[in-house]
Amino acid sequence: MDIRHPLLPVMRDGLDPHEDLVRLRRERPVAAFSMLGLREAWLVTRHDDVRTVLGDAGTFGNDLSLARDGAPVAGQWQPGGLGFHDSPVHTRRRRLLAPAFRAHVVRGMAPRIEDIVAAQLDRLARAGPPVDLVRALAEPVASGVMSALVGVPRACRRGRGTSRFELSGDLGTSVAAVGRSLDDVRRLVGRQRAGPRAGLLGRLLDEHGDQLDDQELAGLIDGLLTGGLDTTASMIATGCLVLLQDDRLAASVRGGAAPIDRVVDELLRYVCVAQLAFPRFARRDTSLKGQRIAAGDVVLCSLPTASRDPALGAAMDTVDPRRRTTPHLAFGFGVHRCLGAPLARLELRVVFSALLRRFPGLRLAVPAERVGFKRFSVIHGVESLPVTW
Numbered sequence: 241m242d243i244r245h246p247l248l249p250v251m252r253d254g255l256d257p258h259e260d261l262v263r264l265r266r267e268r269p270v271a272a273f274s275m276l277g278l279r280e281a282w283l284v285t286r287h288d289d290v291r292t293v294l295g296d297a298g299t300f301g302n303d304l305s306l307a308r309d310g311a312p313v314a315g316q317w318q319p320g321g322l323g324f325h326d327s328p329v330h331t332r333r334r335r336l337l338a339p340a341f342r343a344h345v346v347r348g349m350a351p352r353i354e355d356i357v358a359a360q361l362d363r364l365a366r367a368g369p370p371v372d373l374v375r376a377l378a379e380p381v382a383s384g385v386m387s388a389l390v391g392v393p394r395a396c397r398r399g400r401g402t403s404r405f406e407l408s409g410d411l412g413t414s415v416a417a418v419g420r421s422l423d424d425v426r427r428l429v430g431r432q433r434a435g436p437r438a439g440l441l442g443r444l445l446d447e448h449g450d451q452l453d454d455q456e457l458a459g460l461i462d463g464l465l466t467g468g469l470d471t472t473a474s475m476i477a478t479g480c481l482v483l484l485q486d487d488r489l490a491a492s493v494r495g496g497a498a499p500i501d502r503v504v505d506e507l508l509r510y511v512c513v514a515q516l517a518f519p520r521f522a523r524r525d526t527s528l529k530g531q532r533i534a535a536g537d538v539v540l541c542s543l544p545t546a547s548r549d550p551a552l553g554a555a556m557d558t559v560d561p562r563r564r565t566t567p568h569l570a571f572g573f574g575v576h577r578c579l580g581a582p583l584a585r586l587e588l589r590v591v592f593s594a595l596l597r598r599f600p601g602l603r604l605a606v607p608a609e610r611v612g613f614k615r616f617s618v619i620h621g622v623e624s625l626p627v628t629w
């Protein structure tokens with residue numbers, strides 16, 4: 241089969257993987273294609289192959305300069321953060337951030353997250369139905385938690401989100417969005433370097449401020465905000481859509497019958513908002529499922545198809561918290577696996593339980609088929625979610 245649409249890797253059928261991606265998973269699990277002008281790209285759709293690619297940093301690297309003709313691009317476009325770098329830069333930077341995501345540190349954030357969610361639910365109650373859960377709950381909670389974590393104002397999201405993850409425009413739009421938000425964050429770093437310090441940014445300045453310049457710090461913080469805002473907001477809103485369409489599941493969350501961590505894990509797997517892992521670049525000639533991949537080729541890994549691969553179990557296209565935990569790939573895999581995963585899981589547990597308990601009569605305000613989804617975004621999710629109670 242041909243890949244008819246150049247943006248197929250970021251296309252979906254509502255909550256489900258796009259039917260062409262499902263066919264690729266069945267018939268051509270490692271498929272050559274061209275996307276956004278990338279001449280030699282491969283799209284990998286099966287769970288075992290995606291794990292192989294993401295788990296083998298020795299063969300598949302993240303550094304942009306590994307791409308064929310990639311050195312000039314890497315020179316011009318420096319997104320900072322972790323996702324476009326390999327060891328030793330990646331290892332050093334990840335170690336700087338990792339202490340903030342240790343299990344006991346994240347657990348310690350629970351009261352703060354519960355307060356942020358409760359305050360937002362109070363606002364929702366005061367506003368009265370109908371409301372759009374994306375704007376009235378998902379976005380403010382995700383941004384409130386990130387602000388508390390990082391120590392920056394809530395408003396700091398310009399250049400993030402849609403324009404950065406949306407691939408229907410030209411690549412220049414995404415690149416410009418990265419540049420704008422880096423400028424914003426650099427200003428915040430400069431302010432904290434000179435004045436009162438707060439959050440993770442303050443701690444980095446206190447402990448490593450003499451080794452990290454403002455540019456590198458801004459890249460790290462921008463990477464965290466980009467990684468944590470739209471992913472979590474999309475997962476909150478789209479997870480709510482699934483819960484509101486399944487009365488039994490919602491009742492079991494409300495009554496505590498289903499362990500909330502299992503529900504969250506299944507929702508993460510089933511919704512899988514991150515459509516692609518960071519691009520990987522072959523460091524040398526290699527092969528995968530009999531396909532010859534040349535040094536410098538781009539390899540894109542489809543996380544929704546991998547996370548619903550029938551090889552993982554029966555009925556993977558349904559949400560079933562009773563199934564045995566699956567090694568799904570909603571947070572990626574290997575050395576670049578999502579650093580914020582424990583925090584995201586905690587947020588989702590708090591939001592889903594608190595929302596369903598506080599509003600037992602919550603339901604969609606429009607027929608489910610009228611709920612609109614993002615069309616060509618690396619981070620998938622609902623555009624809006626009108627609800628009433």
Ligand code: HEM
Nearest residue numbers: 322323467468471475514517518571572573576578580584
């Ligand atoms: C439901 C929410 C989230 C999802 C689905 C998600 C998903 C992902 C995925 C798929 C990757 C790429 C992994 C790879 O290429 O192998 C990633 C990386 C990353 N995420 Fe998340 N993420 C979420 C929330 C967060 C949060 C809340 C934060 C920060 C507070 C965060 C920070 C990061 C960082 C820093 C990376 C780069 C890691 C590295 O390259 O070493 N994410 N995430």
